[in-house]
Amino acid sequence: MIDLKNLTIRKARVALDAKKFSAVDLAEAYLDEIKKKNKELNVYLEVYDDVLEQAKVADELIAKGESFPLLGIPLAIKDNILIQGKKASSASKILENYVASYDATAIAKLKKQGAVFLGRTNMDEFAMGGSTENSAFGVTKNPNDVSRVAGGSSGGSAAAVAANLCLGALGSDTGGSVRLPASFCGVVGMKPTYGRISRYGLMSMGSSLDCIGQFAKNLEDTQIIFDAISGYDILDSTSINDDTYPKLLDKKELTIGVPWNLVNGEGINQKTKENFAECMKKLETLGFTIKDISIKNLEIALSTYYIIMPAEASTNLARFDGIRYGLHKEGKNLMEDYKLTKGAGFGVEVRRRILLGAYVLSAGYYDAYYGKADIARNALKREFKTAFENVDLIATPTSTSVAWKIGEKSDPVSAYLEDIFTVTANIVGVPAISIPSGFVQIEGAVDNGLPLGIQFMAPHGGESLLFEVGKKFEGVQ
Amino acid sequence: MDIKDVSKLAELARIELSEEEKGEILKDMENILGYIKQIEEVKVEDEMPEYNTYNVWREDEIRNENSPEASKFSAELIIEQFPDSQDGFLKVKKIL
Numbered sequence: 001m002i003d004l005k006n007l008t009i010r011k012a013r014v015a016l017d018a019k020k021f022s023a024v025d026l027a028e029a030y031l032d033e034i035k036k037k038n039k040e041l042n043v044y045l046e047v048y049d050d051v052l053e054q055a056k057v058a059d060e061l062i063a064k065g066e067s068f069p070l071l072g073i074p075l076a077i078k079d080n081i082l083i084q085g086k087k088a089s090s091a092s093k094i095l096e097n098y099v100a101s102y103d104a105t106a107i108a109k110l111k112k113q114g115a116v117f118l119g120r121t122n123m124d125e126f127a128m129g130g131s132t133e134n135s136a137f138g139v140t141k142n143p144n145d146v147s148r149v150a151g152g153s154s155g156g157s158a159a160a161v162a163a164n165l166c167l168g169a170l171g172s173d174t175g176g177s178v179r180l181p182a183s184f185c186g187v188v189g190m191k192p193t194y195g196r197i198s199r200y201g202l203m204s205m206g207s208s209l210d211c212i213g214q215f216a217k218n219l220e221d222t223q224i225i226f227d228a229i230s231g232y233d234i235l236d237s238t239s240i241n242d243d244t245y246p247k248l249l250d251k252k253e254l255t256i257g258v259p260w261n262l263v264n265g266e267g268i269n270q271k272t273k274e275n276f277a278e279c280m281k282k283l284e285t286l287g288f289t290i291k292d293i294s295i296k297n298l299e300i301a302l303s304t305y306y307i308i309m310p311a312e313a314s315t316n317l318a319r320f321d322g323i324r325y326g327l328h329k330e331g332k333n334l335m336e337d338y339k340l341t342k343g344a345g346f347g348v349e350v351r352r353r354i355l356l357g358a359y360v361l362s363a364g365y366y367d368a369y370y371g372k373a374d375i376a377r378n379a380l381k382r383e384f385k386t387a388f389e390n391v392d393l394i395a396t397p398t399s400t401s402v403a404w405k406i407g408e409k410s411d412p413v414s415a416y417l418e419d420i421f422t423v424t425a426n427i428v429g430v431p432a433i434s435i436p437s438g439f440v441q442i443e444g445a446v447d448n449g450l451p452l453g454i455q456f457m458a459p460h461g462g463e464s465l466l467f468e469v470g471k472k473f474e475g476v477q
Numbered sequence: 478m479d480i481k482d483v484s485k486l487a488e489l490a491r492i493e494l495s496e497e498e499k500g501e502i503l504k505d506m507e508n509i510l511g512y513i514k515q516i517e518e519v520k521v522e523d524e525m526p527e528y529n530t531y532n533v534w535r536e537d538e539i540r541n542e543n544s545p546e547a548s549k550f551s552a553e554l555i556i557e558q559f560p561d562s563q564d565g566f567l568k569v570k571k572i573l
Contacts, residue, residue, distance in 0.1 A: 084554070101554035237533040303513040314490065321491070323569055328560035334570040335491070343493030351494070352505055355486045359478075359506070362486075369516065376519045413508045 002029045004164040009073055009221040012167060016062055016072050023062065023072030027055035027116055030074045034118070034165050041141045041150075043159045045079055046087060047119040054116045061114050068113035069224045075110065076166035078157050079120040080127055080203040081212065083107050086117075090203050091135040092125045094320050094327045094345025104201020105236065106170060106212050106229040113228055118166050121156025125347045126317065127172055127205050129153050130180050130418050131404070134349040139406055142184060145446045148403040151181030154215070158185040161215045168225050169215040174206045175305050176398075176422025178213035179434035183398035183453025186436045188222045188470070189215050193460050194429035195240035197226075198233035206312040207238075209305075209426040219435070219470040226463065245461035248392075254469065256283060256456075257293035257391030265299075267417060269401035271440040272452060276397045279437050279454045282476050283395075288469070293387050293394065297380045298424065304380065305423035306416055307360050307373035314357025320345065352412060377427050384428045388459040393469055396421045398434040398453035402442055425457050432457040433466045435473055478506055 002021055015021055031051060038044050048054075051074075058072035077083065080090040082100035084107075089095040103111065110117075124134035132140040132155030140155040142148040143163035150159040154171025158181030161169050171178040173191035182189025191213040202212050214225040232241040263276060280290050297304075322328040322341030329340035346354070360369035387394065400418055409415040425432035433456050439449035454473070458465040483499045483506070494502070552565070561568040 099554070099558060101558065102550060234535070297519065300515055300519055303515040306509065306513050307516060318490075322560060324567060325558035325560070334572060337570060338491040339493040342491055346492065351492055351498075352502060352509075354490045354492065355483065355502060356506060356509060358486045358490050359482075359510075362489075369513070372516045372519060376516060379519065411508065412505050413512050416509070416512070 002026060004029060004033060007164075007167065008217055009070070009167050009224050012073055013067075013069060013071075017067050019062075023055040023058035023116060024052055026072065027051050027074055027118070030118055030166060037163055037165060040146060041143060041159055041163055042122055042138050043140055043156045043163065043165055044076070044119040045089065045091065045122050045137055045156070048086065048117060051116060051118055058114045058116060066114070070110060070228055071114035072116060073167050074116045074118050076118050076121045076157055076160040076169040077107070078154050078169070078171045079123050080172055081107060081170055082201040082203075083117060086120065088120065088203070090126045091123045091132075091137055092345065092347065092350070093136045094322075094341070095325075096136075096327065098326050100201075102201065104212075105198035105233045107201060109229050109231075115228075121154070121160055121169065123156055124153035124177075125350050126203065126313070127153040127174055127177055128313070128349050128353055130176065130415055131409070132156065133406065134347060136347055141406070142403045144186060144448070144450055145403070147405055148445075148450070149184065149406055151184030151399075151403060153177040153181075154189075154213075155181045157215050158182050158187055158189060161185070161187045161217060167216070168221055170225075170229070171213050171215060172202055172205075173211050173213040173426065174209045175309060175426050176419045178215065179398050179422050179432060179453070179455060180418065182215055182434040183436075183451065183455075184403035186439070186451030187215055187217060188219060188433065188435055189213060190222055190226065190433040190466065191425060191431065192226065192230060192463055193240065193245070193431045194426070195236070195238045195244070196431070196461075196463070197230050198236040198239055200233055200235040204316040206309040206426075207316060208312060209309060211426070219467055219474050222433070222470075223467050240461075242461075245459070248459065248462050248465065251392065253287065253289065254392040254465070255289040255291055255390070256280075256469070257291050257387055257394045259295055259298055259394070259396065260292050261294060262298055262420075263396055267400055267420070268397070271442060272397045272399070272401055275437055275440055275452050276454065279473070280395070283469075283473065286472050286476065291391055293391060295380075295383045295387055297376060297383055300376055301380060301424045301427055302416065302420055304373045304376040304427055305419065307369050308377065308427070310353040310357035311361050311370050312357070314354045314361070317346075317350065317354055349412070380424065381428050384430065392458070393465055394457040396455050398422065398455040402440060402445065402450035402452060421455055430457050430460055431463045431466055433470055435470050436477065438477065478503065478510065
């Protein structure tokens with residue numbers, strides 16, 4: 001029996017290379033676990049039928065003496081990242097039977113290392129949401145408490161890692177879709193600097209915000225996946241390389257900025273505030289200097305996000321028209337084909353955002369909304385640049401509270417407000433990570449309590465700082 | 478915003494919506510717009526939108542089909558995804 005609960009990518013690598021167990025043994029252990037738990041949790045939309053064959057190929061390579069960090073490591077992939085020959089539906093009816101005709105760059109890189117793909121994970125339809133309640137194929141349940149959401153939009157990937165249904169997972173993060181579910185499920189989730197991991201083969205939502213990100217149980221594993229999938233890619237026109245941003249100086253002592261105004265503001269749960277304050281004390285003990293910072297336009301970030309994102313999404317989703325792939329509904333003429341296909345294929349939240357995006361981009365409102373949001377985005381970028389002249393990292397809680405009850409946030413604005421801490425990193429384009437910061441007791445919740453996360457943001461290109469602070473913080477958790 | 482605006486947007490976005498759903502979307506949109514109108518408070522005197530536009534595409538070039546950078550797309554895989562096709566072509570209804 002392989003102890004999946006305490007297994008990490010690093011430990012599995014050592015065991016595979018030492019032939020303590022084979023990649024097939026490992027894959028079988030995960031398939032068994034998935035069989036036991038997936039029905040209840042609804043983490044995987046599909047478990048691939050060639051998992052053991054993939055594992056066999058990995059074993060053959062291991063037998064030849066090959067070793068890559070992810071060779072034979074079972075991973076879960078969000079349903080909006082393409083793997084050639086496999087279905088990729090974005091948890092939408094409009095792509096329910098779509099089969100990808102090429103590999104995303106991140107997938108191609110994982111394949112090169114011989115990683116094993118277990119299956120595709122549930123998500124909010126087209127990554128629009130923070131809870132997977134917007135999936136066309138049912139909600140993913142939180143492994144810590146099945147009456148609660150796993151967070152979203154990459155809820156399936158986060159829950160898969162938390163419930164030991166994979167060793168690591170890919171998600172995507174447009175406004176917090178990796179970090180929020182990581183926080184809700186109690187795992188590590190990271191979004192890189194915009195452009196650091198190629199978006200080629202990731203279904204676009206908000207193109208200027210979208211990032212592929214990764215989930216793992218700890219910092220070391222998170223870094224292993226990041227190292228495997230990051231890097232310049234000619235197939236992504238917004239891809240960056242090591243020279244895009246100035247190199248950060250090696251410093252012995254790091255300063256962490258905290259926008260206390262926002263953290264202690266309205267709408268943030270008291271338990272979250274307490275947990276965060278404790279984290280800051282621990283970081284101080286670890287030798288970090290904590291500094292209060294004020295970012296004037298931080299409170300406007302959420303409005304900025306909920307203008308830019310739907311504007312870009314409404315443009316990107318125009319391509320799903322039932323003509324070249326995906327669902328097709330037959331009408332009397334071409335226009336009717338479009339309308340019926342989109343009407344039948346898109347869920348409620350997706351329609352809402354498409355219409356909202358069309359509205360903020362329409363002639364009469366463009367200047368008041370989209371134009372203004374673009375200006376606010378620049379202001380925020382400038383303010384972050386200034387902030388990072390005085391501090392090395394910025395810390396906030398990842399979420400306002402613990403995972404909410406399924407069905408609790410039925411009106412859209414109340415769900416949008418949950419993104420308050422996470423959207424800024426996407427607007428500005430900086431890397432950010434959510435790290436488990438302990439369990440808190442909440443009235444009406446399970447006895448063990450529910451997980452919370454702490455978020456760190458670093459300057460552009462500063463992923464190494466996130467790993468550094470993360471590993472130190474993890475050591476005292 | 479009123480129900481006519483929702484109909485107009487749905488028409489532009491080519492999404493078939495029932496009257497009932499239009500009503501629901503109108504309510505949601507009013508709430509969302511009520512929230513995002515905070516954007517009006519942003520002081521913009523010293524801010525200009527920045528359009529950092531430059532050509533990110535490479536120049537066209539002819540590539541040997543055996544080169545590692547040649548396209549690995551398979552026409553078969555793409556055609557298989559067409560809802561309707563004939564002789565390897567995508568079939569659509571009359572456009573004009």
